[in-house]
Amino acid sequence: xxxxxxxxxxxxxxxxxxxxxxxxxxxxxxxxxxxxxxxxxxxxxxxxxxxxxxxxxxxxxxxxxxxxxxxxxxxxxxxxxxxxxxxxxxxxxxxxxxxxxxxxxxxxxxxxxxxxxxxxxxxxxxxxxxxxxxxxxxxxxxxxxxxxxxxxxxxxxxxxxxxxxxxxxxxxxxxxxxxxxxxxxxxxxxxxxxxxxxxxxxxxxxxxxxxxxxxxxxxxxxxxxxxxxxxxxxxxxxxxxxxxxxxx
Amino acid sequence: xxxxxxxxxxxxxxxxxxxxxxxxxxxxxxxxxxxxxxxxxxxxxxxxxxxxxxxxxxxxxxxxxxxxxxxxxxxxxxxxxxxxxxxxxxxxxxxxxxxxxxxxxxxxxxxxxxxxxxxxxxxxxxxxxxxxxxxxxxxxxxxxxxxxxxxxxxxxxxxxxxxxxxxxxxxxxxxxxxxxxxxxxxxxxxxxxxxxxxxxxxxxxxxxxxxxxxxxxxxxxxxxxxxxxxxxxxxxxxxxxxxxxxxxxxxxxxxxxxxxxxxxxxxxxxxxxxxxxxxxxxxxxxxxxxxxxxxxxxxxxxxxxxxxxxxxxxxxxxxxxxxxxxxxxxxxxxxxxxxxxxxxxxxxxxxxxxxxxxxxxxxxxxxxxxxxxxxxxxxxxxxxxxxxxxxxxxxxxxxxxxxxxxxxxxxxxxxxxxxxxxxxxxxxxxxxxxxxxxxxxxxxxxxxxxxxxxxxxxxxxxxxxxxxxxxxxxxxxxxxxxxxxxxxxxxxxxxxxxxxxxxxxxxxxxxxxxxxxxxxxxxxxxxxxxxxxxxxxxxxxxxxxxxxxxxxxxxxxxxxxxxxxxxxxxxxxxxxxxxxxx
Numbered sequence: 001x002x003x004x005x006x007x008x009x010x011x012x013x014x015x016x017x018x019x020x021x022x023x024x025x026x027x028x029x030x031x032x033x034x035x036x037x038x039x040x041x042x043x044x045x046x047x048x049x050x051x052x053x054x055x056x057x058x059x060x061x062x063x064x065x066x067x068x069x070x071x072x073x074x075x076x077x078x079x080x081x082x083x084x085x086x087x088x089x090x091x092x093x094x095x096x097x098x099x100x101x102x103x104x105x106x107x108x109x110x111x112x113x114x115x116x117x118x119x120x121x122x123x124x125x126x127x128x129x130x131x132x133x134x135x136x137x138x139x140x141x142x143x144x145x146x147x148x149x150x151x152x153x154x155x156x157x158x159x160x161x162x163x164x165x166x167x168x169x170x171x172x173x174x175x176x177x178x179x180x181x182x183x184x185x186x187x188x189x190x191x192x193x194x195x196x197x198x199x200x201x202x203x204x205x206x207x208x209x210x211x212x213x214x215x216x217x218x219x220x221x222x223x224x225x226x227x228x229x230x231x232x233x234x235x236x237x238x239x240x241x242x243x244x245x246x247x248x
Numbered sequence: 249x250x251x252x253x254x255x256x257x258x259x260x261x262x263x264x265x266x267x268x269x270x271x272x273x274x275x276x277x278x279x280x281x282x283x284x285x286x287x288x289x290x291x292x293x294x295x296x297x298x299x300x301x302x303x304x305x306x307x308x309x310x311x312x313x314x315x316x317x318x319x320x321x322x323x324x325x326x327x328x329x330x331x332x333x334x335x336x337x338x339x340x341x342x343x344x345x346x347x348x349x350x351x352x353x354x355x356x357x358x359x360x361x362x363x364x365x366x367x368x369x370x371x372x373x374x375x376x377x378x379x380x381x382x383x384x385x386x387x388x389x390x391x392x393x394x395x396x397x398x399x400x401x402x403x404x405x406x407x408x409x410x411x412x413x414x415x416x417x418x419x420x421x422x423x424x425x426x427x428x429x430x431x432x433x434x435x436x437x438x439x440x441x442x443x444x445x446x447x448x449x450x451x452x453x454x455x456x457x458x459x460x461x462x463x464x465x466x467x468x469x470x471x472x473x474x475x476x477x478x479x480x481x482x483x484x485x486x487x488x489x490x491x492x493x494x495x496x497x498x499x500x501x502x503x504x505x506x507x508x509x510x511x512x513x514x515x516x517x518x519x520x521x522x523x524x525x526x527x528x529x530x531x532x533x534x535x536x537x538x539x540x541x542x543x544x545x546x547x548x549x550x551x552x553x554x555x556x557x558x559x560x561x562x563x564x565x566x567x568x569x570x571x572x573x574x575x576x577x578x579x580x581x582x583x584x585x586x587x588x589x590x591x592x593x594x595x596x597x598x599x600x601x602x603x604x605x606x607x608x609x610x611x612x613x614x615x616x617x618x619x620x621x622x623x624x625x626x627x628x629x630x631x632x633x634x635x636x637x638x639x640x641x642x643x644x645x646x647x648x649x650x651x652x653x654x655x656x657x658x659x660x661x662x663x664x665x666x667x668x669x670x671x672x673x674x675x676x677x678x679x680x681x682x683x684x685x686x687x688x689x690x691x692x693x694x695x696x697x698x699x700x701x702x703x704x705x706x707x708x709x710x711x712x713x714x715x716x717x718x719x720x721x722x723x724x725x726x727x728x729x730x731x732x733x734x735x736x737x738x739x740x741x742x743x744x745x746x747x748x749x750x751x752x753x754x755x756x757x758x759x760x761x762x763x764x765x766x767x768x769x770x771x772x773x774x775x776x777x778x779x780x781x782x783x784x785x786x787x788x789x790x791x792x793x794x795x796x797x798x799x800x801x802x803x804x805x806x807x808x809x810x811x812x813x814x815x816x817x818x819x820x821x822x823x824x825x826x827x828x829x830x
Contacts, residue, residue: 038493038585046498049743050692054734057741061295061460063498065580066387069294082498083583106431107741113291117398126395127354133347137309139363140356147356154356157387158294183395193354 014086016044019098020056022107028096029053041074041081041089045097045109057108065223068159072109073098078164080223100164102173116160116179123180124202127187128195138192146189153186153231155224162218162228174207178218178228181209185231188238197247204239204248212236252426252435252677256665257285257403259654260425260440262410262467264288265296266640267446267623267647269393272402274651282655285403285438287427289447292406293394295462296448297624298643301386302505303370304378305349305357305644306637307342310367313375315339316819322638323813325372326603326631327772328789329480332812333610334629338638341645346379349644353392357381370636371506371535378637383505383576389640405438407431409746412676413443413470413619414668421617423666426676430746433739435677439665442618442654445471445606446647449624451484451761453754454599455703456501458487464750465757467625471606472756476614477795479627479806481757482764483603483774485634486708488539489515490598491584492557499584501598505577506636508560508588509533515543516559516592517551523558537633537774540597544708547596557596562588597708601639603630603774604764607793612650613657620654622646631791632773682730683748684739689732691748697725698755706762711779715766722759729755760801764792767803786815 013032020026033047042060049056060070065083072081074089075096089095103111120126131138140147162178163169169177176184184203187193203209209232216229242248259275261268264286272284289295308318318339323330349355357379358366370378381388398404407430414437416423424439450463468478489504509515509532517523527542528534534542543558553559562570567590571578574588581588605627612620623643630638683691705718729751734744770784771777790805813819 034496036494036496038497038499040497040499040584043497043499047496054736054744055738055740055742057743059290060498061290061462062300063461064300064502065583066384067290067294067299067460069291083580085583085585087585088583110741120395121399126399127352127392129352129354131351133344133352135347135351137347137350137365140359141361141363142359143361150356155384155387156391158391187354190354190356192351 014044014090015094016048017094017096018045018048018056018109020108023105035086039086041072041079041084041086041095041097042070044086044095045081057106057110059110066157068157071100071159071161071164073100073164078161078221080159080161083223100160102164102166102169103160113160115173116158116163116177119176119180120158120183122202122207123176123184124187124195124199125180125183127190128193130192130194140191146191149234150186150189153182153226156182156226157224159223161221161223165217165221167215167217168211168213172207172211175211176203176207176209178232181235182226182228182231185234188235200239200242201248203235204243209235209239252437254437254439255285256439258283258441258658259285260438260443261286261446262425262444263296263446263448263623264292265446265448265623266298266389266393266643267650268444269293269390269397270644270647271444271446271622271651271654272397272400273393274648275655276400276402278652278655279659283403285405285440287405287408287410287425287438289409289430289462289466290407292398292404293390295460297450297459297463298640299386299390300460301389301640302383302503303636304368304380304385305342305346305389305640306370306373306377306635307346307379307641308339308375308377309343309346309365309379310375310377313377315343317375318342318377320813320819321373322629322635323631325633325635327633327783328786328815329631329772329791329808331628332810336812337610337649338629338642338645341649342641345641345645345648349389349392353396355381355388355392357388372635383507386640389644408436409749410447410466410470411680411749412672413474414672414676415474415616416666417669418666420666422619423668426673428680428739431741433742437668437673439668441658441661441665442620444612444620444622444650444654445625446621446623446643446650447625449602449605451599451602453698453702453758454484454707455699456490456492456596456598458490458501458503458598458600461498465753467621468605468760469753469756471614471621471625472760472796474616475796476616477607477793478760479604479607479791479793480631480764481602481604481760481794482768482792483630483632484599484761485601485603485774486536486540486597487600488536488543488597489560489595491581492553492555492594492596493584494555503598503600504560504593504595505574506536508562508574508577509539511573512565514561514564515539516561517546518553518558519551520559523551537776540708541776543597553594555594557594559592560595561592563590601634603627603632603634611653612646613653620650622650632775679752680749683732683734683745684737686731686733687735689728691732691734691744691751694725694728694732695747695751697721698751698758701725702758706758706765708776710765710775710777712766715762718762719759719766722755722762726755760794763801763803764794767792767805
């Protein structure tokens with residue numbers, strides 16, 4: 001099983017290469033995996049674990065694109081694997097599956113997401129209340145301009161696909177990154193939040209939004225079709241204005 | 249093997265869904281000096297089922313609605329089996345909890361045009377009271393909770409699987425838990441003054457199931473091994489429309505939402521014919537249990553689609569309309585290769601939720617001193633059926649209560665932590681390591697066997713004969729599992745080892761479900777016996793209790809205490825007569 005290649009007929013199988021290793025290094029291993037009509041990249045990884053490599057490390061949970069645990073690099077592109085159909089991902093009949101970049105590796109296909117969530121906190125990505133559980137819920141029109149902006153950025157599942165796609169994160173590891181800044185932008189536009197002073201200072205800082213080169217890989221790869229690039233642009237405008245007014 | 253590391257904490261929370269995260273939050277709000285640790289099988293806030301909630305959160309907040317009405321809907325929906333004090337606590341506290349979620353944690357639920365909270369209609373309820381965020385309510389709730397808890401001084405034990413609960417050496421209650429750091433494969437004992445079990449249930453032992461892949465009845469199996477009583481374990485809720493995509497894909501079983509039928513979707517059998525009218529006057533809009541039984545009956549008659557289910561068809565409503573109304577569902581199906589808007593999609597009933605759980609009091613205390621339980625691990629509040637929208641209410645309400653209760657109960661206890669019983673520790677270590685030295689056996693074939701056995705014999709339509717076959721089959725699977733190995737000693741991020749451990753717990757709890765189902769000789773809510781199709785006397789309603797004593801399961805029936813309202817009565821005086829009929 002050293003190369004993992006079986007003698008099955010190539011027409012009924014997928015040619016899959018999986019990166020195996022840890023922080024010290026690793027390499028690509030080749031497998032033949034039976035092809036099926038309904039088959040996601042996660043199913044391919046699961047088949048290899050169940051039938052070929054019992055200790056292949058990977059992470060998944062929900063299976064339906066809400067938990068953001070299973071993102072990997074598929075043929076060089078960061079993707080959620082539970083909702084990526086093999087047909088949409090294979091290139092010339094080959095699937096190359098590796099771990100997300102820009103995050104420390106645990107082993108094989110599993111990354112340590114701690115830095116990603118640390119950035120989320122550093123960006124002020126946490127609601128600061130101005131009311132409490134004893135008060136009524138605020139009446140807020142869903143059509144108000146600020147709320148529409150806040151809502152447009154809200155449906156993030158913290159899968160770190162954008163973080164892995166971002167070249168700035170690669171060059172500058174303490175950069176807050178697209179997901180954290182996108183969350184901050186949603187909160188900046190949340191009229192119930194009381195934390196904007198500190199938040200704007202955080203996102204305007206050395207690791208903040210002004211590092212963004214507007215390449216918009218985040219927006220291109222977001223599996224939930226969010227636009228973190230636009231959120232970062234919003235933060236740039238807002239922090240510039242605040243700076244001009246001496247409010248930072 | 250060297251002896252496990254030891255770590256001490258005041259409060260240990262097991263699980264990081266709605267129950268676990270709210271417990272940590274409220275414990276620290278009650279006393280910021282407490283040392284709180286959270287152990288979770290996946291990443292904090294990212295595994296488990298709270299995040300997967302689609303529908304919403306039931307709460308009596310609208311003008312004209314009332315806590316009393318929410319309570320009555322819960323009791324009647326639960327077919328008079330719910331623990332009434334717990335159901336009351338649920339509906340009463342939901343009001344505060346939703347305000348906390350909005351005002352303190354920053355959730356933003358859907359609004360009406362005037363800015364007030366939108367409440368949607370949900371099956372089985374007499375008032376529109378389900379607060380929601382589109383059809384992805386769980387993401388909003390868990391993301392906001394996770395942000396808050398990640399900002400607190402909590403000891404995060406992520407990818408730490410708890411293997412067993414450890415009673416105190418002196419017999420005075422709980423002492424700690426044995427866990428493994430899944431990344432390193434090392435063992436660790438965490439000693440605590442109070443432990444909350446909020447691992448989530450999740451009936452993943454059925455061929456078709458909806459819950460997150462990490463769910464494997466860990467909490468219930470641990471409680472059973474400690475000798476704690478479990479109630480209502482026969483009550484497994486099936487969702488009628490799970491995606492059917494074949495045996496080798498994790499997509500199979502995942503929910504296609506309820507609203508598709510509500511909006512006018514058709515269910516068609518393998519011959520392309522609508523069949524729901526043959527079973528219920530409400531057709532496709534009948535309740536979850538009725539639709540599930542009807543689909544199962546069609547399947548049993550062989551009127552199936554190529555993959556063995558039925559079709560859901562939406563196209564007659566206009567593909568553009570469907571795509572606009574259900575963008576999330578249409579996109580998910582499209583990602584997976586199916587055209588929900590214009591084509592037909594194969595579906596099958598799918599195991600969704602376990603109403604049963606550990607018996608506890610209205611403050612989440614179990615019978616074992618120092619051990620608390622909340623969320624799907626706890627039993628009683630739902631009775632024979634859970635209303636859609638009462639699930640996330642349950643986990644967040646009782647999780648928060650557990651945090652407050654644990655903080656209050658351990659206040660003043662500052663002495664040395666109790667030492668775990670060494671025999672219990674050794675037993676749990678042995679159990680966890682049993683498959684490591686063994687070769688042979690096929691864990692995946694055993695899991696397939698389990699899922700078939702539960703689906704075929706302990707599923708939607710039950711009978712004595714079938715249940716007895718199920719018990720016999722489970723015995724064979726237990727024997728096979730106990731002889732199987734994982735062929736290796738490398739425990740670092742070893743999913744195959746965890747597959748084995750998952751299966752061990754699933755087989756254990758499957759037998760409990762089977763025994764409870766055999767003992768209930770009537771049909772109520774989620775439990776349907778073809779040999780006992782009648783509901784039975786409501787006045788003498790009893791719930792099942794399963795307990796393990798001397799390695800054998802004992803099943804008893806315990807009468808429901810109608811502490812707040814009796815069958816035939818209502819807290820809504822005008823509706824008393826109707827409370828039995830519905």
